Amino acid sequence: MTSHEFLTNIVGSMVLNIVTFPTAPIAPSGVLMSFGYAIRLTEFGETVLDLMKRRGARVPDLLLVNERKRLLIVVECKSAFTFEMEGRLSKQIEFFSSEDFQQICREIFTDLDNLEIWILSYAKLGEKIADLLKRQEIESPVNMIVWEVEHRKAREEARIQKVHGIHLDNNLNEQMEKEGLSCSPPRRELLILDPTLEYGERVFRMGRRIFAFMASNYITEEERIITTEDFRERYPDAIMTDRELKRCLRYLMMLIPEIGRFSSSTGEIVLAKKPPLDRIKAKLENIQKMTEEDIKSELFRISERLGGVRVKRKAPQKTILDKWLPEKSD
């Protein structure tokens, strides 16, 4: 789990409805749930992703909703704050504040009126981000909040304080002004793919899940075939485009051919009849240790060996954005 993902998961764990067995003594999380916040995992579709890419933005780390207050929250997590990140954050904010993004949100969440951006970072970085917002005088029509997370390792809890902005939700604002929020560490990977994850980690995660599919006393002929729909059904947190999912699966099969074979046309995996689980486990652990460069060179080496596989340059995608969006006035 990367430090960026840890932040994402902290927000996630505050809105997840985790219920324990009745005799369990504590309710572990869900502090933001009491304020009416819930998590929404949404695909944006190729067109929106293309638009984001063109504007130098990426999909939000998380989306929360508060249906009572008719609020949509875009959560951005920053685990570090370098010069490069400053630029990226500015572009993200610019895009999330844009009329285009608001229109997209209105289309997806028809019953929500207001948009708010929460930027979450570790202690001492929040002030820097707040400074950036003030310094750049980003005049956003969208309400912006900066939160800081402080880890209290001895008490195994995370404390969250607001360092910038005023929440549209009065109750939450009051709570943040007074004492902030606290939660226990997250207990699971919230999403299969965090948008900032590198391919090595993506492949490792998908591999673990496919591994859980195939690990069984025996698998029937029917169970040997895993479609992308099967995968999404079993893992509701798999929020990614079909293209992305297929790409990850293809890389996985290249790196660990013992799992089975992957059909690019149908997007199906046909699991091996008698998969050598020990060998697959060892290879997955190896991927866990590899750097992104190692993964790339390994994929390249395998492609060379196979002969036929070449990395194709992506052709510019034809979109129908003009039809949907008003022309950008700048």
Added chain:
Amino acid sequence: MFNEMPLPEGYEKYTLDLLLEDVTRQVEKQKRRAYCDILISYPKVFESLPRILDYYSDRKRSHWTVTMSRCAEDDFYVVVFSPKETENEEKSVFFFWKILKDDKYVTILSFSLHSAAEIHRCLDSFVRFAKGLWFAWVGSRFLENFDLFVSRVLGEEVHTLASFQTAVEKGELMPRKMRVYPLPRKKLVPLEELREWARERYIKEGKIQTFTNMRYRITSEQKGMFFIFSMTDRSRITFERGDFTLFVTLLRPLLLETRRALDFLRRNLYASKRESTVFGKRIEVKSLDLIESLVFRKPKETVDWYDRIIGLFSSDIPQEKLLNFTLLSGNPYFLVHVIDVENSSSVYLSATSEELQIVPADSYTTERTIAKVIDLLQAEVDPSISF
């Protein structure tokens, strides 16, 4: 009736009551042992059981042809394992199954008067083969506190004595299953004594004792009950002496207990999805509505809680067929993805120095996977972990 192999004559007219009377007679007069297993399945799996039996019979490796026929009453069946090769004059082995259904699970009460070895060769082999069919879990702590269960069901005046059959003692290097006789063999003592002995051993030597099979003697003068039987942590009962018809008064609450355990062991992740559109294209918006977790708080007397959990789950556990991927360790807590190779399900296990949580990694986590993890935690981390 049971001597008339291969199939009891007139089984079509056979009912559960007749079976119980017959078993009592066999146990009392011929000093036979009656075996009773509690099997659990899902309604869907149970519906396709005839097909599964056919698959099992058709396998080359399979030694048996298995048939299932209905007896005189609803949900009461005879299951016959007939040997494929008759050269060795091997006889058929049969079981009577009483089926109890609810919306989530099908509970099968399997009765047999064959030997333990024969049952192992037939029923155990079939259960290993069939996906979605397993022996009900009660766990070591239930066996250890069986007297409390009995007094709750039959009343305070009932006298319960117990002795070890087999126990598992975890060594420092490798767990080993061994017979442990701290008391003279077959000597029956109150369970309180055994608990005290195990507790002292844990406090003084730090050794955790888990029980896989215990033998009990239950006496109630007031109710005219006398039973001797043994039970495993997977709820296999070997009935040695007593009135089997009366034993049902104990069996029924035991079924409820195993059913309660299933609710505890089944962990789900509920997600809802709705469709929306963006730029005219349909997209899915999902919401994680509910995640059912299990939380265990560290008891005061437990030592090395966190280190023991890390030690246990940092690497694979081949004997339990669990493969572990450590995701976070030590800073600020321990998080591991545990994949159960046997049952095709996985969980996230996270621990801090104060608590431990088990959260489903898939849409659902099978009962057997959680039972395995709890058994391990009981044996290696804290003996009081249970449901």
